[in-house]
Amino acid sequence: MSASLALTHLVPLAKEVDENKVTPGVLGFIVFAVMALAVWGLMKSMNRQLGRVDFTEETDPKAAPSEPEPVGSAGPAGSGGKASPAKG
Numbered sequence: 001m002s003a004s005l006a007l008t009h010l011v012p013l014a015k016e017v018d019e020n021k022v023t024p025g026v027l028g029f030i031v032f033a034v035m036a037l038a039v040w041g042l043m044k045s046m047n048r049q050l051g052r053v054d055f056t057e058e059t060d061p062k063a064a065p066s067e068p069e070p071v072g073s074a075g076p077a078g079s080g081g082k083a084s085p086a087k088g
Contacts, residue, residue, distance in 0.1 A: 024032075
C-alpha cells in the first residue's frame with residue numbers, strides 16, 4: 001500500500017520535467033571531467049613506463065650457433081622441408 005502511495009506522489013513530479021530540456025547537469029560534467037583526468041593520468045604513466053623499457057635484445061653467447069646453416073640445405077626433415085607421414 002505504501003508503494004502505491006509513493007507512486008501517486010511521484011507521478012506529478014515526473015510530469016513537471018520537460019523531456020526536451022533534460023541535461024546531464026553539473027554532476028554529469030564532474031563525472032566526465034574526473035574520467036578524463038584519470039585517462040590522462042593513466043596515459044602519462046604508461047608513456048613513462050614504456051620510456052623505461054629497453055627494446056634492444058642481447059644475444060646469449062651460449063646459445064649462439066657455431067656455423068650458420070646453408071640456405072639450400074635439406075635440413076632434418078628431408079628434401080622440400082616437409083616431413084613424410086609415418087606409415088604403420
